[in-house]
Amino acid sequence: AAKPKLYYFRGRGRMESIRWLLAAAGVEFEEEFLEKREQYEKLEKDGHLLFGQVPLVEMDGMMLTQTRAILSYLAAKYNLYGKDLKERLRIDMYVDGTLDLLTMIAQARFKSPEEKEENFALIVKKAKTRYLQVFEKILKDHGEDFLVGNKFSWADVQLIEAILMVEELSASVLSDFPLLKAFKTRISDISTIKKFLQPGSQRKPPPDQHYVDVVRHILQF
Ligand SMILES: CCCCC[C@H]1O[C@@H](O)C[C@@H]1SC[C@H](NC(=O)CC[C@H](N)C(=O)O)C(=O)NCC(=O)O
Numbered sequence: 001a002a003k004p005k006l007y008y009f010r011g012r013g014r015m016e017s018i019r020w021l022l023a024a025a026g027v028e029f030e031e032e033f034l035e036k037r038e039q040y041e042k043l044e045k046d047g048h049l050l051f052g053q054v055p056l057v058e059m060d061g062m063m064l065t066q067t068r069a070i071l072s073y074l075a076a077k078y079n080l081y082g083k084d085l086k087e088r089l090r091i092d093m094y095v096d097g098t099l100d101l102l103t104m105i106a107q108a109r110f111k112s113p114e115e116k117e118e119n120f121a122l123i124v125k126k127a128k129t130r131y132l133q134v135f136e137k138i139l140k141d142h143g144e145d146f147l148v149g150n151k152f153s154w155a156d157v158q159l160i161e162a163i164l165m166v167e168e169l170s171a172s173v174l175s176d177f178p179l180l181k182a183f184k185t186r187i188s189d190i191s192t193i194k195k196f197l198q199p200g201s202q203r204k205p206p207p208d209q210h211y212v213d214v215v216r217h218i219l220q221f
Pocket of ligand 1: 067
């Protein structure tokens with residue numbers, strides 16, 4: 001079967017979680033990077049952008065948009081969505097919280113330089129008190145290796161992505177969370193994740209000013 005094809009900017013944004021989940025599932029994918037406004041306009045004209053937005057993923061003969069819908073489809077397709085309705089619900093709860101944190105971080109990078117530092121400090125504080133503390137307790141309460149059903153799932157992928165992104169803002173953020181430290185080591189050691197963490201993989205670096213400028217230019221905001 002043809003490999004999934006991802007249409008997005010050459011950066012993390014909303015597409016990075018989709019890259020992570022595909023990589024975790026061991027699924028190879030191609031990328032088309034939007035560098036010019038014309039590319040975005042062509043996708044729109046061709047009717048591929050349901051609400052006029054990207055991420056866009058071409059797979060299984062479909063043109064898919066809406067990040068959360070795509071992630072859910074991938075999790076179900078690659079058996080990373082729990083064994084029953086209750087486990088899927090728990091995964092959804094954990095993932096929605098983690099995506100809120102990731103979105104906060106990603107949007108903060110679009111702030112002005114003076115706002116950015118203050119914003120990042122606030123985000124690190126919220127990450128620790130509202131998110132990481134909760135996941136530390138979940139691991140403590142059930143004493144298992146994975147967040148849900150003692151089996152590797154989408155929830156674990158989102159959390160490792162979030163941990164690494166928060167550590168980019170504050171390297172010592174896990175100092176009060178021994179179970180999350182062990183979780184990070186364990187999940188990073190899973191062969192598909194380990195490969196994605198190697199240099200040269202399709203994982204994107206933190207956004208720089210050029211990325212922000214290109215996104216603003218293409219989307220004209
Ligand atoms: C996670 C946040 C990453 C920051 C960068 C993104 O946020 C946006 O500022 C731009 C990009 S994403 C690009 C943006 N896409 C979305 O907002 C998608 C939202 C949708 N609910 C989804 O989850 O896929 C876009 O196409 N906008 C065109 C426009 O609406 O006319």
